[in-house]
Amino acid sequence: MNFTFAATKREAQGTGASRRLRRAGSVPGIIYGSGKPAINVTLDHNQIFHLLRNEKFHSSVVTADVEGSKEAVILRSTQWHPFRQQVLHLDFQRVDANQKLHTKVPLHFVNADIAPGVKLSGGIVSHVATEIDVSCLPADLPEFIEVDLKDLALGHSVHVSQLKLPKGVEVVHHGEGDPVVATILQVRGGGEAEAAAPAA
Numbered sequence: 001m002n003f004t005f006a007a008t009k010r011e012a013q014g015t016g017a018s019r020r021l022r023r024a025g026s027v028p029g030i031i032y033g034s035g036k037p038a039i040n041v042t043l044d045h046n047q048i049f050h051l052l053r054n055e056k057f058h059s060s061v062v063t064a065d066v067e068g069s070k071e072a073v074i075l076r077s078t079q080w081h082p083f084r085q086q087v088l089h090l091d092f093q094r095v096d097a098n099q100k101l102h103t104k105v106p107l108h109f110v111n112a113d114i115a116p117g118v119k120l121s122g123g124i125v126s127h128v129a130t131e132i133d134v135s136c137l138p139a140d141l142p143e144f145i146e147v148d149l150k151d152l153a154l155g156h157s158v159h160v161s162q163l164k165l166p167k168g169v170e171v172v173h174h175g176e177g178d179p180v181v182a183t184i185l186q187v188r189g190g191g192e193a194e195a196a197a198p199a200a
Contacts, residue, residue, distance in 0.1 A: 055143075110147070
C-alpha cells in the first residue's frame with residue numbers, strides 16, 4: 001500500500017505560529033535527512049489523523065507531496081495532545097533507495113488459539129514485545145513481521161532469533177542475550193486449584 005500526504009512549506013516558526021496553525025486545522029512538521037536541508041512543513045490535520053490510524057502508515061515508506069515535489073520518507077515521531085485526539089507535531093525522515101534504513105516494525109501474532117499451551121493447558125499468551133527494530137533497504141521494508149505461536153507450549157517462549165524474517169531484513173538487537181517476544185503463562189490460580197484437587 002502506497003500512502004501519500006500533502007504538505008506545504010512554512011516560514012513562520014515558534015510556539016505562537018504553531019498554535020495558530022493548529023487552531024486553523026493544520027499540523028506543523030519537519031522533513032529531514034539524506035544530506036539535504038531540513039524543511040518545515042504544514043499538513044492537514046484531518047488527512048494525517050486518518051493516516052495515523054492505519055498501522056501500516058507507521059512502518060511504511062510513504063510519499064510526501066510538498067507543493068508538487070515528491071519525496072520518499074518514513075515517520076520518525078508523532079507528538080499528541082495529552083488528552084485530546086489532536087496531532088501536535090510530526091517528524092519525517094527522507095529515505096534513500098540505496099541506503100539501509102533503521103526503523104521499528106510491528107509484530108503480528110497468529111495461531112494463539114491453537115497453541116498447545118493455550119488450547120491444552122489453559123494458559124494465556126503474554127506479548128512481551130509488540131514491535132521490533134530492523135535494518136533493511138526501503139524496498140524490503142515489511143509492513144509487519146508474523147510470529148506463529150501454533151507450536152508453543154505452556155511455559156515456553158518465542159525469542160527474537162526464532163522469528164522468520166523476510167529476505168533482506170535484519171534485526172537490530174541492542175544489548176546481550178536473545179530477547180523474548182511472546183510467552184505462554186499459567187493462568188493465576190490454575191496451579192493451586194489442580195494441586196488441591198487430589199487432597200480433596
